[in-house]
Amino acid sequence: MILLIGVLVRQNADLGHRPMHADEAVHAVRMATLLEHGRFQYDPTEFHGPSLYYLSYPVLRIQGRSDLASFQSRDPRLIPLLALVTLIALSALLIDGLSRIGVAAAALLTATSPAMAYYGGYFIHELVLVLATFLVIASVWRYLQRPRLRWMIIAGLSLGLMHATKATCIIAWFAMLVGLAACLIRPSGARPKDTVDDPSQPTPFKRLHVVWGLVAAVAFSVVLFSGGFTHMRGPIDSVLAWGPYFGRGMGTAGDAAIHVHPWDTYLRQLLHWRFGNGPIWSQAVIVAFALVGAAGVLIGRRDVGGPNPMLLRFLAVYTLIMLTIYSLIPYKTPWLVLGMLHGMILLAGGGVGVLWHLLRNPLPRVAVVALLLAGSWHLHTQTQRALSPRLAADPRNPYAYAHTGTAINRLEQRINDLVQHHPQGRDMIVHVICENYWPLPWYLRSLNHVGYWHDVAVDYGLETDPSREPAIILVELDKSETVNAMLNRPMHREFFGLRPGVLLMAYIDAELWDAFIETRR
Amino acid sequence: MFDRIMPARSAIRRVTGLVLALSLMAGCGDTGATSGDAGEGNDTAKTASKEYQLAPLPVKLPEPAFLGTPAHLVEAGLRFDPDAPERRPEFLAPSDVQNVALGKPVTSSDPHPIIGSLDLVTNGDKNARDADYVELGFGPQWVQIDLEREYDIYAIVFWQRHDAAIVYNAVIVQVSNDPEFKEGVTILFNNDHDNSAGLGIGEDYQFVSNHEGKLVDAGGVRARYFRVQSSGNTLDDFSHFTEVEVWAR
Numbered sequence: 001m002i003l004l005i006g007v008l009v010r011q012n013a014d015l016g017h018r019p020m021h022a023d024e025a026v027h028a029v030r031m032a033t034l035l036e037h038g039r040f041q042y043d044p045t046e047f048h049g050p051s052l053y054y055l056s057y058p059v060l061r062i063q064g065r066s067d068l069a070s071f072q073s074r075d076p077r078l079i080p081l082l083a084l085v086t087l088i089a090l091s092a093l094l095i096d097g098l099s100r101i102g103v104a105a106a107a108l109l110t111a112t113s114p115a116m117a118y119y120g121g122y123f124i125h126e127l128v129l130v131l132a133t134f135l136v137i138a139s140v141w142r143y144l145q146r147p148r149l150r151w152m153i154i155a156g157l158s159l160g161l162m163h164a165t166k167a168t169c170i171i172a173w174f175a176m177l178v179g180l181a182a183c184l185i186r187p188s189g190a191r192p193k194d195t196v197d198d199p200s201q202p203t204p205f206k207r208l209h210v211v212w213g214l215v216a217a218v219a220f221s222v223v224l225f226s227g228g229f230t231h232m233r234g235p236i237d238s239v240l241a242w243g244p245y246f247g248r249g250m251g252t253a254g255d256a257a258i259h260v261h262p263w264d265t266y267l268r269q270l271l272h273w274r275f276g277n278g279p280i281w282s283q284a285v286i287v288a289f290a291l292v293g294a295a296g297v298l299i300g301r302r303d304v305g306g307p308n309p310m311l312l313r314f315l316a317v318y319t320l321i322m323l324t325i326y327s328l329i330p331y332k333t334p335w336l337v338l339g340m341l342h343g344m345i346l347l348a349g350g351g352v353g354v355l356w357h358l359l360r361n362p363l364p365r366v367a368v369v370a371l372l373l374a375g376s377w378h379l380h381t382q383t384q385r386a387l388s389p390r391l392a393a394d395p396r397n398p399y400a401y402a403h404t405g406t407a408i409n410r411l412e413q414r415i416n417d418l419v420q421h422h423p424q425g426r427d428m429i430v431h432v433i434c435e436n437y438w439p440l441p442w443y444l445r446s447l448n449h450v451g452y453w454h455d456v457a458v459d460y461g462l463e464t465d466p467s468r469e470p471a472i473i474l475v476e477l478d479k480s481e482t483v484n485a486m487l488n489r490p491m492h493r494e495f496f497g498l499r500p501g502v503l504l505m506a507y508i509d510a511e512l513w514d515a516f517i518e519t520r521r
Numbered sequence: 522m523f524d525r526i527m528p529a530r531s532a533i534r535r536v537t538g539l540v541l542a543l544s545l546m547a548g549c550g551d552t553g554a555t556s557g558d559a560g561e562g563n564d565t566a567k568t569a570s571k572e573y574q575l576a577p578l579p580v581k582l583p584e585p586a587f588l589g590t591p592a593h594l595v596e597a598g599l600r601f602d603p604d605a606p607e608r609r610p611e612f613l614a615p616s617d618v619q620n621v622a623l624g625k626p627v628t629s630s631d632p633h634p635i636i637g638s639l640d641l642v643t644n645g646d647k648n649a650r651d652a653d654y655v656e657l658g659f660g661p662q663w664v665q666i667d668l669e670r671e672y673d674i675y676a677i678v679f680w681q682r683h684d685a686a687i688v689y690n691a692v693i694v695q696v697s698n699d700p701e702f703k704e705g706v707t708i709l710f711n712n713d714h715d716n717s718a719g720l721g722i723g724e725d726y727q728f729v730s731n732h733e734g735k736l737v738d739a740g741g742v743r744a745r746y747f748r749v750q751s752s753g754n755t756l757d758d759f760s761h762f763t764e765v766e767v768w769a770r
Binding site for chain 1: 637651688690
């Protein structure tokens with residue numbers, strides 16, 4: 001497992017090379033507010049829960065970061081990577097449920113999955129949610145093996161963490177409840193004696209323990225949403241947030257319509273994905289072993305030492321419900337696959353365990369392990385490809401969704417160059433006019449006077465104090481004609497790209513450009 | 522007024538075809554008459570002594586393919602050149618010019634493209650399909666075509682990726698008789714306005730790559746080797762080439 005974590009960390013070693021996605025930039029700027037002012041205010045209409053920021057706080061402090069300007073893109077990305085590493089390490093909590101080889105297989109598949117590795121370096125909430133969800137499952141499993149209060153408290157805290165991470169936790173809760181219910185159903189015709197003697201049957205929950213678990217869940221969530229009881233509206237808003245998120249899920253709220261995709265998007269992403277002439281991507285090996293794990297519900301037998309059929313049944317139902325709900329919801333982004341994917345990975349681990357214990361002869365066992373290793377290698381090569389500088393932000397990469405193009409680096413470099421030639425340096429004035437200007441606030445974070453507008457709101461034709469005129473105006477292309485018509489001073493123009501389909505026209509003060517270009521002759 | 526670094530060169534180019542026609546007419550007496558062929562083996566003196574008809578360059582355009590991209594991006598790109606018309610006007614060239622690049626060998630600064638192959642550049646297919654372009658690596662990258670003998674080149678049309686609104690950086694078009702492009706190099710187009718490629722500051726316009734391709738007036742320059750390069754684009758750091766046509770005789 002240490003080896004796996006080492007490989008994972010190594011392939012994510014250069015967390016900073018990939019441009020910041022607009023969502024990452026939003027979270028980084030909000031994170032900076034917490035760092036600079038020491039408090040966080042939950043917004044129920046956007047941005048998800050506060051857990052990502054509170055988890056990031058100590059990590060960034062340890063790195064000596066105190067404000068946005070001091071951030072590097074790799075800094076906040078450490079947090080999801082740590083979540084992924086923790087997820088792999090804690091797989092061991094299911095060792096008596098999936099079997100030793102099953103847990104090893106699950107850890108291997110988690111570490112090599114390209115989706116997991118890619119979003120393991122992505123400053124968004126998803127991997128924190130996956131980790132919290134796993135902690136709920138694992139701690140309840142441990143509780144069922146030995147009903148100690150501490151496991152129920154951990155489960156409760158993890159439930160609270162899920163809630164404080166993303167409103168979509170409600171889907172995982174529902175899937176877990178259905179999975180649990182499926183485990184409690186007694187097979188028809190089974191005598192009471194069968195279930196009593198069957199060690200795979202769960203130990204009954206103790207009512208008091210459950211109550212304490214729920215108290216822990218609510219308390220933890222309230223503490224996080226209220227910012228340590230400084231913003232008591234937060235916990236209420238966290239519940240009201242499900243309204244707007246329902247609208248977003250249906251693709252009707254805000255800009256959600258652009259994220260509406262066909263029902264089979266996640267299945268295609270898992271089984272076979274190809275964009276244009278790009279490479280083929282597939283995590284079919286996980287799906288295949290997961291199907292074996294699901295079959296293990298029927299054929300698994302506790303008395304032969306294989307994976308626990310009850311746990312397999314839970315994982316199979318949980319994963320199926322997750323896949324079904326997320327497929328039915330019109331709103332889709334590729335990172336939402338992580339929740340169901342991790343369920344599949346655990347189930348796949350169970351599948352490997354089932355095969356291992358079913359096939360007693362050495363040769364078939366070697367074949368199973370060889371198949372697992374070959375499949376993992378296939379996943380690993382895709383991970384390398386997904387994280388490579390060439391494809392890390394490319395639309396042909398299924399995990400790079402509406403990603404900021406690498407061309408943003410050219411814009412950042414240009415502005416840094418121009419700053420060197422402007423008499424006011426980083427105090428020079430920059431205007432940004434763009435419907436969705438993110439992640440520009442991240443890339444312009446070192447400048448002190450940047451104004452952002454969704455539409456043209458300044459009359460650039462008016463005579464003003466030259467010291468208040470913008471040195472650079474970045475305008476979304478379809479708004480540039482309006483700016484063109486207004487300008488009454490010479491400005492150099494050049495194109496820059498923000499993300500696929502979004503071009504910016506940069507207007508640069510002519511004197512500033514001349515000063516810069518003199519150094520390039 | 523705002524195009525202080527952009528000279529009138531582009532406007533001059535647009536009438537070059539007409540100027541060429543008038544000058545040839547003036548020099549050859551019987552306007553509109555043709556005599557002799559312009560096949561292989563003609564030398565410059567012979568060429569200069571002949572009379573030509575001018576005709577619009579017979580470029581066949583692929584289907585527009587801005588998949589899901591608003592048309593205003595194309596229009597805005599064209600408007601970046603304040604004098605640019607909605608569509609490219611016909612370009613007049615001697616009526617016997619041919620696309621001499623078709624099927625000719627292609628080399629590149631990135632000899633092992635990850636996506637596509639170099640032969641795509643001269644295979645005659647200029648559609649916007651993903652399988653029709655070659656993708657070269659980071660930084661300034663070029664493709665070079667050996668025309669296999671010297672030609673009088675009148676126009677060059679090249680297509681980069683045109684399935685989305687993309688602007689390529691530092692586009693430079695050169696011809697030479699030196700395969701190394703060290704001597705006798707003529708730069709026909711250069712919009713590298715910050716000299717990122719190190720070949721000098723270019724003063725041509727940036728442009729949105731679209732299905733019309735980019736037409737460069739070569740003015741009858743005589744050369745054997747052709748090279749076009751770019752340095753990333755507004756989406757990523759790569760250069761793509763779909764097709765290159767060299768119209769010459």
